[in-house]
Amino acid sequence: MASQAKLNVLMCGTGEYTTGWTGSGASKSDKKIGVVGLTLFDLRRLGKVDHLSMVGVNGGKFPAIREHLAQNIGNVYKDMDLSFDAFPEEGKVDPDAYKAAIDKLSPGDAVIIFTPDSTHYPIAIYAIRKGIHVLVTKPATQLLSHHNELIDAARENNVVCFVEHHKRFDPVYSDAKARASTLGEFNFFNAWMSQPKSQLETFRAWAGRDSDISYYLSSHHIDICCWILQDIAVPTRVVASAATGIATSEPYNCVPQTEDTITLLVDWQSIKSPKHKGTGVYTASWTAPLKAGIHSAQHWYYMGEKGDITVDQAHRGYDVTVDDTGKTWYNPFYMKYSPSESGHFDGQRGYGYISIEKFIDAARSVNSGASKPAEYDTHGLPTIANTVLTTAILNAGRISLDEKRPVGIAKDGDRWILQ
The missing domain is CATH 3.30.360.10 (Dihydrodipicolinate Reductase; domain 2)
Structure with missing residues (x-):
C-alpha cells in the first residue's frame, strides 16, 4: 500500500460545531465542546492529521476559544495537542480572512467548512480551485447552480469534495x-x-x-x-x-x-x-x-x-x-464525550466523528495515489456529486x-x- 502522509487541515468557522464556543459563550447544546476541533485533535493524536489551523471573522475570539478548549479538552483527555494557527490575527475583523488562511495551504491539504450557509460556496470554490480537498457542512450550497459548479470544479482539480451529512453514518x-x-x-x-x-x-x-x-x-x-x-x-x-x-x-x-x-x-x-x-x-x-x-x-x-x-x-x-x-x-452514538479507561478521548465510533474521519481518509488516499476522487462517487458516500x-x-x-x-x-x- 502506498504511504499516506499526514494531512494538514484548516477549520473554517470557529463556532459551536467546531469548538463548542458561541457568540454568547460556551454552547448549551449537546455539542458543548464541539465536534470538528475535538475530532481533528484526536486524529492528530492517532497520526492521521498534522498541522491544524482555524479561521473565523473576528480574531478577538481566539483567546476565549483557546481557554475553552484547554479547559474542556486539554484538561479532560490525555495526550491532546491543541495547537493551531489562527486567522485573522487577534484584534482584527476580516470577513475574507479565509482567503489568507487557504493561501497558506498547499495543494493536497484540506479545508473543513462550518460557517453560515451563505458562505459555503465562496469558501469551497476558492479552496477547490487551489487544489485543496474540501469537506463542507450541509447544506453544501443554497443554490443548485453553485452546487453544480462545485461538482465541476472538484473534478477539474482532482480533489475530494464531501458534504458533512453525518447521519449517513448513523x-x-x-x-x-x-x-x-x-x-x-x-x-x-x-x-x-x-x-x-x-x-x-x-x-x-x-x-x-x-x-x-x-x-x-x-x-x-x-x-x-x-x-x-x-x-x-x-x-x-x-x-x-x-x-x-x-x-x-x-x-x-x-x-x-x-x-x-x-x-x-x-x-x-x-x-x-x-x-x-x-x-x-x-x-x-x-x-x-x-x-x-x-x-x-x-x-x-x-x-x-x-x-x-x-x-x-x-x-x-x-x-x-x-x-x-x-x-x-x-x-x-453521535458523539461520546466521556473519556476511555486510559483517560483518552473515546468517541471514535460516534457517527459525528466517523463522518470527518471518512473525509480525512479519502483525502490522504488520493494524495498517496491509492485512489481517485471519482471513485468515492460510487461508494454511497456524501460526495458533492452524490448530494446534488x-x-x-x-x-x-x-x-x-x-x-x-x-x-x-x-x-x-x-x-x-x-x-
Whole structure:
C-alpha cells in the first residue's frame, strides 16, 4: 500500500460545531465542546492529521476559544495537542480572512467548512480551485447552480469534495437504508426535525438573514431520503409552506422574514415504473419547547410497496433524570464525550466523528495515489456529486416560499436544474 502522509487541515468557522464556543459563550447544546476541533485533535493524536489551523471573522475570539478548549479538552483527555494557527490575527475583523488562511495551504491539504450557509460556496470554490480537498457542512450550497459548479470544479482539480451529512453514518439510518431497498417501489416519506427556541439566540446573527430552518435542519432528512431513493425514484416538484410569528417576536426578535417552521412537499417519480409515484414531506422547526429533554427532536417514517420503516433518533432507550434539570435523552452514538479507561478521548465510533474521519481518509488516499476522487462517487458516500438532489430540493423549497408557487426539478443532459 502506498504511504499516506499526514494531512494538514484548516477549520473554517470557529463556532459551536467546531469548538463548542458561541457568540454568547460556551454552547448549551449537546455539542458543548464541539465536534470538528475535538475530532481533528484526536486524529492528530492517532497520526492521521498534522498541522491544524482555524479561521473565523473576528480574531478577538481566539483567546476565549483557546481557554475553552484547554479547559474542556486539554484538561479532560490525555495526550491532546491543541495547537493551531489562527486567522485573522487577534484584534482584527476580516470577513475574507479565509482567503489568507487557504493561501497558506498547499495543494493536497484540506479545508473543513462550518460557517453560515451563505458562505459555503465562496469558501469551497476558492479552496477547490487551489487544489485543496474540501469537506463542507450541509447544506453544501443554497443554490443548485453553485452546487453544480462545485461538482465541476472538484473534478477539474482532482480533489475530494464531501458534504458533512453525518447521519449517513448513523448505524440505524444506514441499516434502515439497506432494508428500504427490499421494500419495492417508494410510496411515502415523512420527516420531522426540530430544535428548541433557544437556538434562535445562538443563531440570531444569521437566522432569517442568510439562511432558514429548512436549509439548516431539513437538509439532514432530505439527504437521507435522497440517499435511500438514489436508485429508486427522483424528485420532480416541490411546494413549500411556512409558519411564522414566534422567531420575530419577543424575546428573539429575529428579522421579519424569519420563518419558525418550514414544510416541503415533494413529488417523487419512480425510475423504473411510470405508474409509481411517491410523496415526501419534510418539516423542520427551531421553535420547539425549551425543556423537551432533547436538543434535536428527529424522527421519520418510510413506506414502500412491501413494507414500512419508523425511526426515532431522539429517544434511544437512554435517558437520565436529574433533580435540577429533569429528564434528558442522550445520544452517545453521535458523539461520546466521556473519556476511555486510559483517560483518552473515546468517541471514535460516534457517527459525528466517523463522518470527518471518512473525509480525512479519502483525502490522504488520493494524495498517496491509492485512489481517485471519482471513485468515492460510487461508494454511497456524501460526495458533492452524490448530494446534488438534496440541494435541488432545498433550493426549490426556498423559491417556492419566496415566489409562492410550485417549483419543478428536472434533468437537462447530465445536470439537474430547477423550473
